[in-house]
Amino acid sequence: MKVLFGVNLDVHPGEIAVLIGPNGAGKSTVLKSIFNLCEIRKGSIVYKGKDITRLPTHERILLGISIVPQGRQVFSNLTVRENLEMGAYLTKDADLRETRLAEVLQHFPELKPKLDHNAYTLSGGQQQMLAMARGLMQDPQLLLLDEPSLGLAPKILKDLFTRIHGINQEGCAILMVEQNAKAACAIADHIFVLEEGKVALHGDKRVLKHEKIKNIYLGGHGH
Amino acid sequence: MMLRITKLDKHFGGVYAVHDCTFDIKEGTITSIIGPNGAGKTTLFNLITGILPPDKGSVRFKNQNITGFKPYKVARAGISRTFQLAKVFKNLTVRDNLLLASNVNDAELKKILAHVHYGRELDTLAGELSYGQQRLVEIARALLFPHSLLMLDEPTAGVNPKVRQELKQILTRLKKQGSTIVLIEHDMDFVMSISDRVIVLNEGTVLTSGTPAQVRKNPKVLEAYLGK
Numbered sequence: 001m002k003v004l005f006g007v008n009l010d011v012h013p014g015e016i017a018v019l020i021g022p023n024g025a026g027k028s029t030v031l032k033s034i035f036n037l038c039e040i041r042k043g044s045i046v047y048k049g050k051d052i053t054r055l056p057t058h059e060r061i062l063l064g065i066s067i068v069p070q071g072r073q074v075f076s077n078l079t080v081r082e083n084l085e086m087g088a089y090l091t092k093d094a095d096l097r098e099t100r101l102a103e104v105l106q107h108f109p110e111l112k113p114k115l116d117h118n119a120y121t122l123s124g125g126q127q128q129m130l131a132m133a134r135g136l137m138q139d140p141q142l143l144l145l146d147e148p149s150l151g152l153a154p155k156i157l158k159d160l161f162t163r164i165h166g167i168n169q170e171g172c173a174i175l176m177v178e179q180n181a182k183a184a185c186a187i188a189d190h191i192f193v194l195e196e197g198k199v200a201l202h203g204d205k206r207v208l209k210h211e212k213i214k215n216i217y218l219g220g221h222g223h
Numbered sequence: 224m225m226l227r228i229t230k231l232d233k234h235f236g237g238v239y240a241v242h243d244c245t246f247d248i249k250e251g252t253i254t255s256i257i258g259p260n261g262a263g264k265t266t267l268f269n270l271i272t273g274i275l276p277p278d279k280g281s282v283r284f285k286n287q288n289i290t291g292f293k294p295y296k297v298a299r300a301g302i303s304r305t306f307q308l309a310k311v312f313k314n315l316t317v318r319d320n321l322l323l324a325s326n327v328n329d330a331e332l333k334k335i336l337a338h339v340h341y342g343r344e345l346d347t348l349a350g351e352l353s354y355g356q357q358r359l360v361e362i363a364r365a366l367l368f369p370h371s372l373l374m375l376d377e378p379t380a381g382v383n384p385k386v387r388q389e390l391k392q393i394l395t396r397l398k399k400q401g402s403t404i405v406l407i408e409h410d411m412d413f414v415m416s417i418s419d420r421v422i423v424l425n426e427g428t429v430l431t432s433g434t435p436a437q438v439r440k441n442p443k444v445l446e447a448y449l450g451k
Contacts (some may be wrong), residue, residue: 001351022441023355024342070354070381071308093343121235124307125260150380153259153409155450170387179355179383218384 003029005197006043011142011190016165016174018184021194027177028070030194031144034175035067036060047142051219061090064141070177072127074134076120083119083130087137100137107163108133124151126145136167143167143174145190155211161187180209181218193217224283225250225372225403226271231426233281240266242427248372253394253404255414257438258424259448264407265307267424268376272304273297284372303370305438307377307407309357313350317360320349324368335363338393340386355381360408366393371395375406376420379413391417411449415439423448 003026019027032038034045036057044053049151052060066087073141074083084104088097105112108129119130132148148164149157157180163188166172178184185191185208193201195216201207226248233241241263248254256264269275271282273294281290284300292300303324311320321332332345339359343352349360358381365373379387387410392405394417408414414421415435422432425447431438438444 001357022342023359023381023386024353026353028353080291102360121238123261125266147381149355151377153257153448155448156260158411158450179381181384186437216385 003197007199009192011173011175014171014173015185015189016168017190018188019177019192019194020181026197027194028146031146031177033142061138066138066140067133067144068131068135070146072131074119074127074130077118079116079118080130081115083134084137087134100139104133104136125153125156128152140172142173144148147177149180227283229281232278233270239427244428246422246429248405250403251401252400252419253417254420256407256422256424257414262424263427264424265376266376268323272302300333301371303365303368304374305361305365309361311349311357311360315349316346317349318345320360321364321367324364335367335429349368358382361414372406373402377407379410
């Protein structure tokens with residue numbers, strides 16, 4: 001099944017790019033393509049000047065790309081600590097892993113008391129935090145986030161985008177797929193609107209005001 | 224009374240997920256269950272629909288005690304539900320997923336799918352759909368299944384804003400036709416605009432309940448859930 005049609009998209013160092021669009025537009029497929037989780041028929045992916053289109057996933061991780069997949073995907077029968085350690089699987093130095101763990105927990109302090117609990121005992125929202133924390137364990141320079149706000153309570157949601165912004169401020173570029181368009185775009189440098197596998201519109205925050213956006217995405221009286 | 228939950232308890236190891244939980248759902252209303260992540264909302268749904276057996280307490284549905292019923296029996300009693308993370312049969316087509324709920328013709332199927340803005344063919348394998356589209360198919364399936372109580376676990380999660388608006392209209396219309404709806408939801412605009420009653424769950428128990436306006440002003444809710 002062909003999902004994407006001639007998509008062009010740039011993410012610059014240190015910026016936050018947000019990908020929005022209707023369900024089934026191909027947003028997750030863009031992220032999967034960058035992480036080599038699906039077959040690319042045509043086109044190329046260039047990371048820091050290097051063509052990585054054919055590079056296996058684990059080598060992309062070593063180059064500094066990490067992904068937080070949609071729908072949590074934590075290892076339910078592993079503890080929170082083990083889940084986080086899996087995120088740094090390619091880091092062989094145990095001391096370095098410990099250091100990363102401590103750094104990551106600064107962004108997600110609510111995981112600290114849960115370190116020795118199995119992940120299935122966490123609520124959906126807590127699992128989402130764990131998935132994000134795991135994505136940071138490899139100290140990525142480009143972090144791909146697939147709907148980080150999914151299933152989060154309002155109080156945490158307000159905080160989530162602040163945290164993503166904080167992660168970005170430490171120098172990590174972010175490409176994020178979100179349905180919570182308003183909150184995501186508020187911290188974005190660049191917004192891409194995907195529709196039926198094509199980039200329908202892109203630009204800065206003003207994109208959201210575009211008439212076309214209302215029609216294809218926001219519906220009725222906006223959001 | 225459509226649904227009566229009395230002193231429901233469920234613990235996992237030493238942790239109470241649901242504790243001394245009691246509330247009623249009136250017929251023909253839309254009730255939203257809100258609360259912080261980890262409050263026990265999804266566990267509560269699982270206890271009502273027989274996915275998990277409660278340790279204590281009872282679930283009465285239309286004057287029938289359904290406590291501890293297997294999921295298929297709960298469904299046959301007239302409760303239709305969706306899940307927090309979409310559960311569709313990935314190796315079946317969208318058509319077959321929907322026909323499992325109700326044996327209707329393609330025209331009917333297309334009508335219900337148009338409501339949720341599903342944009343692909345009926346012959347598509349559900350596993351080939353994006354996450355968001357799987358959710359839409361799941362919602363359509365729950366709507367199709369003959370029920371008197373509809374339970375939706377975070378229906379708007381992963382669903383684009385345009386479809387959220389459409390969902391509001393669908394649920395309001397269903398209520399007018401006599402359906403009773405209970406939903407777990409974090410989208411406060413959605414909750415406040417369609418609910419007759421809001422139940423706030425915290426640490427497995429009912430913190431407070433009332434109309435959207437009452438709940439929104441409650442300092443305890445602001446503290447535990449909405450944030451200041």
